[in-house]
Amino acid sequence: MTGPSPDLPPGTAGLALQPRPVPGPVPPWAFPAGTAGRVPAGPATLRVDLPGRSLAAVRLVLHSGAGREPAGLDGVATLTAHALLEGTEPGGGTALTAAFERLGASLYASADLTALRIALDVPVTRLGPALELFSSVVRRPALDDADVRRLVRERLEEIAQEDADPGSRAMRELRAVMFPAEARASRPTGGTRGSIGALQGSDIRDFYASVVPAEATAVVAGDLAGTDADTALTAALEGWAGGGGPLPTADRIMPESAARIVVVDRPGSVQTYLALGHGVPDRSHHDWPSLVVASHVLGGGLTSRLNAVLREEKGYTYGVRAGLLRMRHCGLFIAQGAVHTEVTADAVADALTGLRSVIARGIDAEEHGSSVRALADRAPAEYETARAVAAELADASASGLGADYPSNYLAAVRASTPDGVARTYGKHIDPEALTIIAVGDAAQIREPLEKLGYAPVTVTSKEE
């Protein structure tokens, strides 16, 4: 043990501390590679062996997202996902859930604009029997009228809960304002009160029958040594056929970026939830990785430009974040967070200053390096579980990007430059054409937001 070093600050006498260590290089790591295959006349498959991961993950991605719902049936994809979990027998009650529980497994299903996703998590020792159950759900779901009627009521309740949550209400409004009304993305993925209330069991069954198994992808990941995952997956999905009519093609209508402020009135709110959005290209565009880096510089962590001011300097918020929302045909740059009601306009002004700063003064080498390392060097932790690896690869497939996308993306993040990132940001994001959503108490925040002079302010009610 060494004695106290002479340059220790006052108040630390009696301590024997070491000098700050200098870390060596971060060890190399590669995104796990999978082995591609195909179920005869069925889904593409990807097997990813991850030694040491005793919880296996199966992700089945169907090209039947909300973006392909027939006209007038908004939410049918989401309700189909919910109904799949009800089992294979009409009125089967808890039988299916109980069967998965007995294996220590769980089954989830969800829909977004891009895909309908079915997820199975199970200890790898019971992967075989869990895949047999999974198979019965995929091939022969009951999608029963009585279950659908109940699920419609539950979905209506979920919509009410989502609209009462400031963050999810802001996201709904952002899409409604940024996308033209004829774009599916302008309307809630999980449907509206009106569209959900009208759904029938037959709508769900028709939608699911339209799934084309050969367009689907199934990913299985985990410590698969000692299992015959390929055979089990093939057995689970071989011979599965859709048989319904084709679904409409998803529209590719782009978001419209323009300066505007929309207040969603939430009387009595002690905070305002802010979302500032702008359209960007989709993930297949070569600028995407640089846009991710720029977003991280702005709102990726505690030291990002927005948090340094809004949280650490001014205490306006518990935290803000900036990032890119992935959609099939485009992306959205969104900076968001909740701020104290009384500082709403000041917080918007500071956020705008931050979003302009990348163009005004560029990005310096240090903050660029920090963001690149934060994004790329955290990947081993981010993809430590089979669930995370399987979900990322399944998502790449759903978006038509290929299994090597996660590796290529990480390489592109590392290859980016400070000037390139700043230039790319300026090319795609115009800080004078942001859509700003403010979910909060209109009586208190409308006038201060108008005084900013950024854009006209309109007010809408929470329920609309």
Add this chain to the structure above:
Amino acid sequence: MAEQPLHEHTLGNGLRVVVREDHVVPLAAVNIWYGVGSRHERAGRTGLAHLFEHLMFQGSANVAEGEHAALLESAGAAFNASTSFERTNYYETVPISHLELALWLEADRMGTLPAALTQANLDNQRDVVKNERRQRYDNQPYGTAFERLCALTFPEGHPYAHTPIGSMEDLDATTLEDCADFFGTWYAPGNAVLSVVGDVDAEKTIAAIERYFGGIPAGPRKPPPRPGDLGPLTGVRGETLDEDVPSPAYFAMFTLPADGGDDIEAAELAVEILGGGSGSRLYDRMVRRDQIATEVWAGVTRLATGQSLAIVDAIGPEPDKIAAVLDEELARFAADGPDPDETARATAQAERGFLEQTETVTGLANALSQNATQFDDPARVFTAPGRAAAVTADAIKEMAGRWLAPGGRTALTYGGTPS
């Protein structure tokens, strides 16, 4: 893969160390539990443990303001902290190359935090925490339910009667001196456990910990904790709330045995069978069959130095009906106990929960710190599936009868038809 042994060590200043090698990914998870949480706060200073947690990120003698986060972010680290009733937890998962930097950062704030305490930092983080309170609780529908139920369940002044977020008034009243005292009382090496899990060499890691933490003085012994026990609830103590929520709802709280013995294992399985997920009794009855609720959920918060807690949340138009059916199901469960399939399912789910909790280096390091802090036995983490599997149907029935009896709980009613 062969199970790796645990390496335990205690420094001369009292810091307990647990290291486990795990060579699957080139990461190291560093996790410190300090044995202090909101249960140790004094009257008038609720929220101090959590506010102090924020101050631990504002620098120390050799770390400038903002530098802690900057160093970790630029290392690709996942890092954070959390404050609960009984402990405060700091953690970072770093590339293995940055292990010593992470240890150094933790040692500097354990040894020298007061050197960087300033009024400006306190005022700033107080504002941040008040916004955290608004965001997570005050501005969320049903957001204050847990806090209200704790206040209903425990007598005023009881260590568990308030939750870690604290009150706005107490946050406003907190002074720099309170913070320095709090650090001096609770942030001693002897009141902490440091766990490291990852692609490390155990011996070298323990040597590095000796190097970085060994020079920190032991500090005072911590004060003895106030008793936290209460026993099963009798009667229904309730509150009806007139808040702007999307739908009427009924939230209930039950006390359970403290963590650490056989009883909590059985009691947690009982709660799981009653309300854990869509295969549970309450979900089947209320959501599927009677359709008096659109959502029902039950879960357990294990506490080691007081009663553990169970919560049942249900959303539905007539909370009175929900309360009545809850009593019916509790009575049936207490009388009949679980069937063999329910017990088997709950046990299998407990095993899965264990795998989820421990499959990442971050999760395992946290579990080791927890078991070392609360039970002086880090290896206890690995017995979780066995403890669950050893529970008998009779034990579940007995626990249900004692702790989950009809008519013994606290409850919140949101909206709905008045009784």
